[in-house]
Amino acid sequence: MNRTTTSTPTTAFSTGARPPGRRDPRRPGAVRPQRSRHVPPHELFAERLLAVLSGHRPVHWMLGQTVGEAYEQLVRLAPGTPLRARGVRPVIRTCRFSQPRPGVVEASASIAAGEQVRALAFRLERSGDLRWRCAAVEVGGERVTTDA
Template sequence: MNKVMTRAQHHPATRPASRPGTRPPTRRDTRHDPRRPGATPPRARRADPPPAAPAQTRPPAEPLRVPPQTPRRPVGLPQPRPTDVFADRLLLVLSGQRPVHFMLRHTLGRAYDDLARLAESGPLRSPGPRPVVGDVGWYEPYPGAFEAFARIRTGDRLRAMAFRLERGADHRWRCTAVELDGPRGPRAQDDG
């Protein structure tokens, strides 16, 4: 693999090699303190140029107009839905492109355990093309909650991922359940 370097190649901790007989660069903008022994006094400023003849006065021009500014975000692009964002995040973890703890602050309770169990087997890792989110659908059972599904495409193969999102008191979305390829298997009861 060839890398294209746009800057001079040298190690960050070393200086680039200089020509023999040349001095290293020095700072010329240092200030001189006259209280230090051996310090040179600051240079005298140049005299101001002599005043010129009075300038001819022009008639007042129209006020300057600022051209219209382009917005930083294009106006037509909507904010991505939390279902789309989480489908991408979950796909990154389940395909092995990100570690499970990438979702640690974006999941609650059992969802993190389920995600860790699913990611351990690497269900979306493939030697061929990378999996991509094909389509995302959702149902809003009540305000502040989404039950969503995503179609995951890997080459010719199509798989299903389902997840639930809930908005917390801090107005952040968190995943509270995740399944891949159908309902999860039986689970041991929690103590408590």
């Protein structure tokens, strides 16, 4: 039986270096840095409000991100943790928005925790420094007033 062996020449490609003509330094299987995804402001604030109203974050976490009566609304809502569910962490099912005029976003989110589904509505306003801030919050259709 005639046995022939073939040997492959040693090249830069077979030693792990990049193929000829390839200029980028990436290697197969290398971990690529994740690209930062732009999150729309209504989705970002829905997540932030959910964290506060489910008891995962304190109310003062939203202090610089609110204007007008919104912080007072959160102070009144948060102790009851209206979006908390036993044993299940609530998640945002849907988040929709409308823009009645430039610099204003009115949004609503559907929050699910197990079998329970609640509604969250809020208003965002863009300030002079181009940052979005929450101006009003409602949970489950019950409007929270600042009257004592």
